[in-house]
Amino acid sequence: MAQRLPAFRPPRLVAAALVFFVAAILVGASRSHQTARAASTSAHFAMPAGSIDHLDPGLWYFASTWKLSLATCTPLLTFPDAQGNAGKVVIGGIASLPKISNGGRTYTFQIKPGLKFPNGKPIDAAVEKATFTRLFGKKLASPAVGFFDVIKQITAKGNTMTIALRSPVGSFLKRMTVPWTCPVPPGSAAGAVENGSLLQSGPYVVSKYVPDRQLVLKRNPAFNAKQLGNRGHFDTITIDIGVDSAQAELQIKAGQLDGYLDRLPAAAVNQDLRDPTLKDRIFLNPTPSVNYLWMNNDVAPFNNPKVRQAVNYAINRNAILRVWGGRSQGQITDQILPPTMGGYQDAQIYPANGDVARAKALLADSGAKLPIKTTLRTRSDAPGFLEMAQVVQSELNAVGFAVSVKSAPDSVNGGIISTRANKIPMGINNWTQDYPDGDDFFGPLLDGRRITPTNNNNYAAFNNAGVNKAIDRIAPTVGAARDKAWETLDVSTMRTATPWAPLLNPTWVDLISSRLTGYVYTPVYGMDITTLRPK
């Protein structure tokens, strides 16, 4: 006899759970539509975890944090909210453009009248002086010190602030645009204040900050639009921190997010570029940065320029660009300065696809014993870097190297490579300008006199007397002559001393939601969230 089995009926608990799920979907969906209609003057952005290093204007340094600083503070001088070359012209910020005297050694700033903090207290010269004094304080340990160490003395009287320099510095106006010059109230704590309460001179103030989770900005009622420009078109901007880039890209297309303040996945971007419905809201722009392979002069045989040149001939930059994400993600380069720099000319020093025979010949000529066993370090927590390292490894191995690749999160890798005693032979890094001038590349990265035992940015430990002299010669110059001089130094350095193998200049891709307009990509900070507004 066949066994009789009961007909299966779903347990009541399953049915109850299903009802709850469906109710949640329906109720939630209807609420999300209501929210979208009600909050017409709010914008919603996202960024990955670890994007904000500090909210104290004396300490912030990440490019992503500086991008946010456009909304929350106004530096002493600034750049216009404009694209292309127009966005690289220094204009007044908290102060008008200064009067320069004493052979470029004295800068007299007039703080704009009528500027106030949200608590009603005025922003005057004494406030700016106190801001600089705080920056130089030991308790803050601000990274600004290295940029401002040319300052000899600051005096303040009423709305006039005078800065005396030790020697003329042609990039000083541009240095005064960095967001460390944003005023903070006098009497602020000498140490770090990280809850956002000091950011009060931009069109927005921080109303809520949960580290690595969320930042909420609200309109600053004390912002003087007449003096500082009509910036900021939303009542509230919410920035979710820790959002995966792939999910963010979907959310923007789905209308659940207005924009992403970091790099979108290359594969998704390449697909989006082919989508005609997105063509009005996807933007490609060059970045003022370079991805480069540095070679350590402290470590043989990289102390031999012929070996460094051999590396430049051995690598196929087009292959490297392919693993970085293709042409939508950057353009190859063999120069130190990016094409966004004034006076840039494409010198085409090394072949884009490499020249293996020439590389082998240079290695033979250098006298280096083959195979050259070496290590290449790079970061593991940003897409593309490990892939670039693997291509370089394969290409160098083909000409006589034996490269092993090591990677770690940037926070770890950065500590290792910036400690000179570790003698790391080579690595791949990115450098993004702090301000648009050649001395922001040659100074921290290639001036041998600025090499430090720790926190060293000159990973190549490159110390070339000729280059150092040229840096000194260019230092006091200004204008087009200065741009031209940097460009000449760039090309000659790469032809002869060859400290690095520059790889590519990344392209920045922004995708914004269909409800926004007013997109402006400033050549210094990227997408300007203060120009965006609802359609």
Added chain:
Amino acid sequence: MSGYAAHRVATAVAQLLIITLVAYLLFFVIADLTGASPAQRVAGKGATPERVREIAHIMGVDRPWYEQYATFLSRLARGNLGYSFQRRQPVADVVFPAAAVTASLVLGAAVLWVLIAIVVGLVGALHPRSLADRVLTIGVQVSIAAPVFWVAPMLAYLLAYQPTQGTLLGIPLGRSVSWLPIQGYVTLTSDPFEWARHLILPWIALAIGFAALYARFVRAFVLEQLSEEYVKTARAKGARESRIIRRHIGRLVAPAIVVLLGLDVGVALGGALFVEQVFGLPGLGYIGLSSIQNLDYGLTVGVITFAALVAVAANAAADLIQAMLDPRVRAQ
């Protein structure tokens, strides 16, 4: 029983000590040897070596590792998980809210996978080798093979994103709808419906693999029990099949599932890490990963300790429950 319990608790404490020690050695000593100094990270890029030394002293990372570990244990014994110098707040203030998020995810997913497993397992056991059983078995095999880091983004794409473009699994919907969020989290206390709506996809993503494993277990267990003597006796006495399943076999399956759940908590915490990353849930996995990226050693060790505590406690509880239910375990 008390002897067994004491032995099991002592084992749990030893496990916890080993895990925390390994975490300490891994993140304090090895990273420090490679030149990645937590004090440097806190001090910032522009800090002078003197300032870095000063901060290292304040953080206590300039002392030998065994001294640091002893301090950590002594603090832990007093319920203090340490201090996050990156976030400038006690680790407990970061870990406990994150633990609530992970608990929402793991417990919700556990309910889901147990429900699915019971339904699928019973269908297979009651109709062995039927078409439904074969289809479900294939589904179970596929679900076991599908890694959570693939399942999670696929669910977000197919069930959350595609409907906003007017399609669902390739079927036109006629209009754009936003049923489920692609990512994000809302707390239970602020809005229970939004909380559930934001967690539906994460629950499914985390539950799929476990549901498949549990379904296989339930099917095999029930099939085995159906041929046991006590089932035949119950049938001979006229008991209905539904009563046999519910009252006799069900009473044996339930404790076994509880024990399995206890053992799988640690595994689920690992899976939760991927799900939290994809769906942007600020849980333990999410903050643990970001703490590693930020070189926030205090928080990293705090998260590992807390997660280890939960996993070890769950395992110990499962063993104790099993011992209470089965005298043979106590006798071992």
